[in-house]
Amino acid sequence: MVDQALARLRHDVLSGTFAAGTKLKVDDLQNAYGFSSSPLREALSRLSQEGLVTADERRGFRVALLSAADMADITHMRLMLDVQALRDSIQRGDDAWEGNVVAAFHRLELVESRLSDGPVILDDTWADLHRGFHLSLLAACASQRQLRWSESLFDQAERYRRFSGRFRKTLKRKTNEHRRILDAALKRDADTACALLEEHMLGTLRNVEAILKDGVPPVP
Structure with a gap:
């Protein structure tokens, strides 16, 4: 219960x-x-x-309240934990890990292709698959504590992603960003994959900061 x-x-x-x-x-x-x-x-x-x-x-x-400072702190911690977790996962990942990452991306891409124009982050199915894809990338990391913290921080950032999705005037789908991260990970190019993941998270931070700067209040 x-x-x-x-x-x-x-x-x-x-x-x-x-x-x-x-x-x-x-x-x-x-x-x-x-x-x-x-x-x-x-x-x-x-x-x-x-x-x-x-x-x-x-x-x-x-x-919990929303603030630019809090999102910046969440992103700071994710950059510390997730980037290193991805590097470790790429180094340690086996064929099963590769298969799971490819499958997670494929499911996410299929759902996104079926959605109409608009903030895909507000679709529950897309959001669940998006979470699954990101966590699958990190899944081969050796530290279970690191993975648990990464999962928790992803959820904290998710609230901000959904908040910002309601108010953004211009929306960009993330399929290409996700595909580039996937391709680099499968090539075992850890430097490129980590750099792409870092920019991916910083892009979300910039989107949230732009919305909060405008003083748009949270909505139920």
């Missing part, structure tokens, strides 16, 4: 169903999801540990 409650809450926080700063009252969540208070409180505590929710003994739980 905790895992189910966690999955539902994480989705609604990442997707913006609960806007930044929203108070997450356990009673309201019970009515919305049908879970008892115990699994909901545990799920909220876990989301707090992941940085998606803030906890205060007097105020309870709230969706």
Whole structure:
């Protein structure tokens, strides 16, 4: 029950169903999801540990606020962890790893090709496959702790990606960027793959910073 409650809450926080700063009252969540208070409180505590929710003994739980400084910090940590994880993964990855990465990209490309013009990041299926592709690239990294932290940071950045996708006036699909990263990884060209991944993440940071600079408020 905790895992189910966690999955539902994480989705609604990442997707913006609960806007930044929203108070997450356990009673309201019970009515919305049908879970008892115990699994909901545990799920909220876990989301707090992941940085998606803030906890205060007097105020309870709230969706974490959005800020350019926070996104910059998330990106800084991802650059430290993910780039090195990708380099290690390319060096250690076997045939099975290659197959999984190619399959993850293929699924992502197929779904993206079927979507109409607009912010693909707001499509749940695309978002799940996008996450799967990025994590598959890192999957051969030897450090499980590093992979867990990378996964958590990806989710923290995901909230900002979806936020920015609602307000961006010009949208660029990411298929070509993903393909270039994939091609470099399969060629075992770690330097190129890591440089491309770094620019990929910095591009997301620039998009978010541009939106937050305009003072656009989060929306439910």
